[in-house]
Amino acid sequence: MTPFSSVTRRKMCIRESGSEYDCISELGELGLVEFRDLNPSVSSFQRRFVSEIKRCEEMERILGYLLREIHKARIAVPEEDESPLAPPPRQVLEIMEQLQRLEMELSEVAKNKEKLQRNLLELTEYTHMLKITQTFIHSRSRHEALGPQYEEFPTMETDSAGGCTGMQRLGAKLGFISGLIQRVKVEAFERMLWRVCKGYTILSYAEVDESLTDLDTGEIGKSVVFLISFWGDQIGQKVQKICDCYHCHLYPHPENDEERADVLDSLRTRIQDLNNVLHRTEDYLRQVLQKASESAFSWVVQVKKMKAIYHILNLCSFDVTNKCLIAEVWCPISDLAKLRGALEEGSRKGDATVPSFVNRIPCTDTPPTLLRSNKFTSGFQSIVEAYGVGDYREVSPAPYTIITFPFLFAVMFGDLGHGIVMSLFALWMVLTEKKQNKKRSNNEIWTTFFNGRYIILMMGLFSVYTGLIYNDCFSKSLNIFGSGWSIKAMFTNQQWTNKTLQNNALLTMDPNVSGVFNGPYPFGIDPIWNMAVNRLSFLNSYKMKMSVIVGVIHMSFGVVLSVFNHLHFKQKFNVYLLFLPELLFLLCLFGYLVFMIFYKWLAFSARESNRAPSILIHFINMFIMQGKDITPLYPGQTGLQIFLLLVAMLSVPVLLLGKPLYLYWLYRGGKGLRRRRGYERVRRASEDNSITPSYDDDEEEGFDEVSNREPLPKQFDFADVCLHQAIHTIEFCLGCISNTASYLRLWALSLAHAQLSEVLWAMVMRLGFKITTKVGVVFLVPVFGLFATLTVSILLVMEGLSAFLHALRLHWVEFQNKFYHGTGVKFVPFDFSLLPSVFEQEGLL
Amino acid sequence: MPSLLFCGPKMAACGIVISIWGVIMLAMLGIFFSAKSAVLIEDVPFTEEDITKDQNPPQNIYSLYNQVGINCFIAAAVYVAVGAVSLCQVRLNKRQEYMVT
Numbered sequence: 001m002t003p004f005s006s007v008t009r010r011k012m013c014i015r016e017s018g019s020e021y022d023c024i025s026e027l028g029e030l031g032l033v034e035f036r037d038l039n040p041s042v043s044s045f046q047r048r049f050v051s052e053i054k055r056c057e058e059m060e061r062i063l064g065y066l067l068r069e070i071h072k073a074r075i076a077v078p079e080e081d082e083s084p085l086a087p088p089p090r091q092v093l094e095i096m097e098q099l100q101r102l103e104m105e106l107s108e109v110a111k112n113k114e115k116l117q118r119n120l121l122e123l124t125e126y127t128h129m130l131k132i133t134q135t136f137i138h139s140r141s142r143h144e145a146l147g148p149q150y151e152e153f154p155t156m157e158t159d160s161a162g163g164c165t166g167m168q169r170l171g172a173k174l175g176f177i178s179g180l181i182q183r184v185k186v187e188a189f190e191r192m193l194w195r196v197c198k199g200y201t202i203l204s205y206a207e208v209d210e211s212l213t214d215l216d217t218g219e220i221g222k223s224v225v226f227l228i229s230f231w232g233d234q235i236g237q238k239v240q241k242i243c244d245c246y247h248c249h250l251y252p253h254p255e256n257d258e259e260r261a262d263v264l265d266s267l268r269t270r271i272q273d274l275n276n277v278l279h280r281t282e283d284y285l286r287q288v289l290q291k292a293s294e295s296a297f298s299w300v301v302q303v304k305k306m307k308a309i310y311h312i313l314n315l316c317s318f319d320v321t322n323k324c325l326i327a328e329v330w331c332p333i334s335d336l337a338k339l340r341g342a343l344e345e346g347s348r349k350g351d352a353t354v355p356s357f358v359n360r361i362p363c364t365d366t367p368p369t370l371l372r373s374n375k376f377t378s379g380f381q382s383i384v385e386a387y388g389v390g391d392y393r394e395v396s397p398a399p400y401t402i403i404t405f406p407f408l409f410a411v412m413f414g415d416l417g418h419g420i421v422m423s424l425f426a427l428w429m430v431l432t433e434k435k436q437n438k439k440r441s442n443n444e445i446w447t448t449f450f451n452g453r454y455i456i457l458m459m460g461l462f463s464v465y466t467g468l469i470y471n472d473c474f475s476k477s478l479n480i481f482g483s484g485w486s487i488k489a490m491f492t493n494q495q496w497t498n499k500t501l502q503n504n505a506l507l508t509m510d511p512n513v514s515g516v517f518n519g520p521y522p523f524g525i526d527p528i529w530n531m532a533v534n535r536l537s538f539l540n541s542y543k544m545k546m547s548v549i550v551g552v553i554h555m556s557f558g559v560v561l562s563v564f565n566h567l568h569f570k571q572k573f574n575v576y577l578l579f580l581p582e583l584l585f586l587l588c589l590f591g592y593l594v595f596m597i598f599y600k601w602l603a604f605s606a607r608e609s610n611r612a613p614s615i616l617i618h619f620i621n622m623f624i625m626q627g628k629d630i631t632p633l634y635p636g637q638t639g640l641q642i643f644l645l646l647v648a649m650l651s652v653p654v655l656l657l658g659k660p661l662y663l664y665w666l667y668r669g670g671k672g673l674r675r676r677r678g679y680e681r682v683r684r685a686s687e688d689n690s691i692t693p694s695y696d697d698d699e700e701e702g703f704d705e706v707s708n709r710e711p712l713p714k715q716f717d718f719a720d721v722c723l724h725q726a727i728h729t730i731e732f733c734l735g736c737i738s739n740t741a742s743y744l745r746l747w748a749l750s751l752a753h754a755q756l757s758e759v760l761w762a763m764v765m766r767l768g769f770k771i772t773t774k775v776g777v778v779f780l781v782p783v784f785g786l787f788a789t790l791t792v793s794i795l796l797v798m799e800g801l802s803a804f805l806h807a808l809r810l811h812w813v814e815f816q817n818k819f820y821h822g823t824g825v826k827f828v829p830f831d832f833s834l835l836p837s838v839f840e841q842e843g844l845l
Numbered sequence: 846m847p848s849l850l851f852c853g854p855k856m857a858a859c860g861i862v863i864s865i866w867g868v869i870m871l872a873m874l875g876i877f878f879s880a881k882s883a884v885l886i887e888d889v890p891f892t893e894e895d896i897t898k899d900q901n902p903p904q905n906i907y908s909l910y911n912q913v914g915i916n917c918f919i920a921a922a923v924y925v926a927v928g929a930v931s932l933c934q935v936r937l938n939k940r941q942e943y944m945v946t
Binding site: 421423452474476477479527530531762765766768769770771772773774777780781784785788 | 864866867870871882883884885886887888889890909912913915916917919920923924927
């Protein structure tokens with residue numbers, strides 16, 4: 001199948017009975033056909049296989065939960081190389097059962113684990129609290145022993161020397177509240193207590209060394225143990241309420257030291273037990289997850305395939321007897337045999353009594369477009385399709401883009417050194433592509449670069465070529481063959497002396513002096529220009545002319561490609577009424593400009609260089625038809641120019657009116673000179689190359705279905721066609737001028753690149769050479785690193801992207817609008833490997 | 846012994862690339878400077894004096910060319926060392942990755 005045009009499509013009708021599931025499974029594995037929706041008016045909830053799809057989605061939900069748990073436990077899911085087939089319906093229930101059981105088990109274990117962890121946290125906090133409040137009490141008792149400095153309250157050791165005088169005086173009961181609070185809330189807590197209780201409470205607190213996890217939020221943070229001593233019941237209630245507000249964990253404060261020691265002991269043993277149980281629970285959980293992870297991958301793939309098959313089954317319709325399923329598909333003609341084979345295989349697997357079969361049905365819709373491509377051409381195909389998918393059976397610009405796109409890029413990028421770096425990068429990507437395909441990175445930018453690796457490789461290689469032609473390598477020229485200019489000759493012929501050197505800052509080499517110019521450099525631009533001050537004047541003139549030449553050739557090629565379209569769609573009149581005037585207009589004006597450029601290059605040498613004419617003046621004079629005063633370029637120039645101008649002028653009305661008038665004449669019955677007779681009109685209609693599609697044998701690929709782009713309508717709207725053609729004419733004619741000028745961007749970007757490269761060398765690299773002693777190495781090494789980084793980031797990435805974009809624009813607009821419609825629909829086959837996987841996107845697989 | 850690893854995998858890869866590029870490009874620049882290529886005249890830091898007050902023209906300029914050339918070769922050697930260090934880092938990174946998974 002040539003990549004020239006898209007594959008012919010037939011609409012098929014597949015009848016299946018009893019073995020639909022297996023047939024569609026086979027088709028999905030092969031990825032041959034695109035299914036059409038036969039029930040577009042039915043909502044998704046009313047379709048036939050809704051319950052099966054719901055079941056699949058339930059299984060997907062469970063699988064998602066399972067994969068998340070596996071991911072949390074940091075277990076790797078082993079992937080198999082071959083993806084498993086979709087399971088038959090009887091196996092589905094088994095899988096469903098297994099998944100549900102797993103889900104129940106996992107959720108129970110997880111719940112238990114959480115309970116245990118909460119418990120453990122409480123016990124740990126209690127332990128900390130007891131230990132820390134012990135230090136409070138003891139420190140206070142030490143203070144009390146020194147003397148009653150505080151009036152507050154005595155310690156719990158009622159027999160100590162301090163005395164409970166203050167408290168007993170008030171006759172109120174001393175109460176304690178102790179617990180833990182988060183570190184961040186402590187200051188606010190203290191302030192609130194002070195304001196509310198007006199100093200009748202004492203708050204002592206100390207930070208816990210260990211960071212504890214707050215189970216509700218999952219945060220790990222520091223906690224603070226506090227001890228509030230208060231007296232009075234009302235204060236006690238207020239304090240309680242405040243503690244609740246601040247989400248403190250409160251624990252009972254022991255009465256005395258013995259009780260404290262007892263509680264600490266029991267807590268210790270309980271914590272130990274709990275830890276044991278927790279470890280065992282975690283081990284068990286891990287075991288379960290490990291076992292599940294072994295089959296997780298195949299389950300995911302199987303469920304995905306099942307769901308896809310049921311979706312497709314929903315698109316089919318049942319026939320009258322309700323036993324047979326009818327599916328309509330688009331299938332490429334060349335794959336028909338494979339399709340039949342797949343259906344047979346499916347019927348065999350499904351043990352159906354009646355095998356499924358295929359018929360062709362006639363259709364009037366345009367089929368979707370399929371262009372087969374391999375890993376090399378798919379990159380170029382995708383950049384063409386980004387503009388628009390081609391119409392069915394239209395000429396595709398993709399195979400030509402493989403060469404023209406990298407070439408136009410290279411014209412704008414031309415630098416030998418940068419080209420080499422780019423090619424090496426692309427080569428590395430190409431050589432390690434198997435490994436990279438397995439890695440499946442999530443970084444979008446990287447995937448974009450990786451998918452375009454062949455494009456980048458071609459661009460790099462072509463840049464090496466244009467770099468050699470422009471003789472530009474990191475902004476320095478290479479002298480491979482020996483320059484054609486000799487300065488010594490200027491001295492030997494007594495043009496220059498030492499005195500001339502001392503008195504003049506700039507000198508001009510005269511190619512007319514013998515020995516100075518020894519012939520052109522064999523390949524590319526002479527390296528002496530790198531040192532010339534008027535380098536840009538020379539290069540600009542050269543590059544501008546080259547851009548116009550390349551542009552005119554590219555556009556003419558586009559116009560010529562339209563012939564193939566016209567001939568294929570059996571619109572021969574378009575060749576005479578559209579193609580010919582377009583080509584004549586383009587070539588008579590801009591082709592002549594190209595001719596003049598070449599003529600000037602060839603006809604005028606260094607000897608006549610001071611009286612070489614300006615092409616632009618001649619071109620302008622051609623249009624305003626004035627040119628008597630200047631010497632002609634060649635004899636007969638005025639005559640030829642007038643002739644070309646006339647041809648171009650005449651082709652405009654032909655382009656404008658030719659096609660509408662012809663179509664009008666056809667509509668009126670054609671051959672208007674003869675009188676119309678009834679039967680003749682019928683015969684005329686059948687001879688008309690407009691409508692009739694031909695029903696051909698499947699096997700023959702030679703005679704394709706002729707789908708006409710513009711079927712002769714029942715009502716011929718002359719004004720509409722005229723308007724359409726007028727727009728096309730104006731677009732083409734004005735477009736010729738603007739598009740030719742647009743190609744000058746080839747010059748502009750290559751100038752920008754060369755200048756940037758030169759500036760980078762002069763301002764960065766030259767600094768490294770400034771110091772000539774050995775100390776200079778200390779500067780040279782980092783300067784080179786900086787130079788390399790800047791080269792890659794500015795010149796390769798930024799300029800590369802810019803040149804890529806402009807080359808793409810030249811293709812999309814200036815080239816493709818000469819022949820390409822690009823209003824087709826892409827063929828999307830039903831293929832399991834093309835279906836997206838939700839789990840892969842979440843990074844769970 | 847503390848770990849010798851001080852840069853991540855991407856930095857080490859960048860190091861290798863720049864080192865290889867540096868070695869090749871600086872070596873070639875050294876060769877071209879030693880061959881007294883005319884295209885590189887702007888990069889040689891000569892002064893007015895080197896031209897006018899030269900006893901034996903153009904030896905001053907030539908010696909400057911040679912000096913810059915030698916500097917380039919030494920810098921290329923330094924980049925060989927940098928490349929070796931980066932290669933070690935890449936190997937260490939791979940080993941660490943292998944041990945973790």
